[in-house]
Amino acid sequence: MNGNPLYHWIGLAVSTALMLPVPVAMLAGWTPPWLRKRQAGMRLRAYGLLCFYALVLLNSIPRIADASYEAVMACMSVGFGFIAAAAVLFLLAERKDSGARATGPVEPRQG
Numbered sequence: 001m002n003g004n005p006l007y008h009w010i011g012l013a014v015s016t017a018l019m020l021p022v023p024v025a026m027l028a029g030w031t032p033p034w035l036r037k038r039q040a041g042m043r044l045r046a047y048g049l050l051c052f053y054a055l056v057l058l059n060s061i062p063r064i065a066d067a068s069y070e071a072v073m074a075c076m077s078v079g080f081g082f083i084a085a086a087a088v089l090f091l092l093a094e095r096k097d098s099g100a101r102a103t104g105p106v107e108p109r110q111g
Helices: 005-019 023-030 042-064 069-103
Strands: none
Touching: 005 023, 005 042, 023 042, 042 069
């Protein structure tokens, strides 16, 4: 049922290389260029991205370990909880950003 563990190792390595550095750097204080105008919810976005990475871990590790069908399904069910948590964190980040923009300084208009 779990297939070849090599494929899961490759998927885990690729997702670790692509998904993990950005949220860790965001938590350390780095801001990606495309998010420079939305600083208020940066930590919430980083935690949301880490929730997606937890989903990858929960789907790949039981399959690499050749766990039983029930264990794989249980981990996938917990993974859906991480998807929901990421969605809530992204929504809270957007709400925090919109509140910060509404109360922030107003730039002078050109004209």
